Amino acid sequence: MLYSVPYEFIKRKVDVRVTDTVIEIFYNHNRIASHQRLYGRKGQYSTVTEHMPADHQAYLEWNGDRFRKWAERIGTNTCKVVNAILTSQRVEQQSYRSCTGLLKLADKYSDQRLEAACRKALSYTASPSYKSIKNILASGQDNIDTESQAPNAASTQNKHAITRSADFYRR
DSSP: EEOOOOOTTTTOOOEEEEEESSSEEEEEEEEEEEEOOOOOOTTTOOOGGGOOOOHHHHHHHHOHHHHHHHHHHHHHHHHHHHHHHHTTTTGGGGHHHHHHHHHEEEEEEEHHHHHHHHHHHHHHOOSOHHHHHHHHHHGGGGSSHHHHHHHHHHHHTTTOOOOHHHHHHHO
């Protein structure tokens, strides 16, 4: 179980008092935090908003639906990528910076290019990352129309290749 302390005390040695119902954290014999004791599944956390720095507190106003709505305004592929990013972390809030970075790429490039880059990334993997989308945009791969790039079967056949049918292997 994880319990928060005021950010000023990060990396400082503290004393902890554990009872059946309460977790208390002390620094130099002064209580700096107190939490209801958590029971149940491993990895639970208890965070007091005031323990966070101001810039982290701003993230609490955000939620997954806010990013999904923002992405829907750009396109369906962008929305799929945002959903993938939001579900990639065990704690959804840890993915908010990636979502913000991804959606702000539309300011630098354009909504259409971001949507095309998301479509291209989704053709490779079901869970693309911010970095992969950024690389697609930076290298201009989103501008390559994949359908026009698909070579037709006649031009790809090698005259010297040996192609065996299923009948060959039945012998």
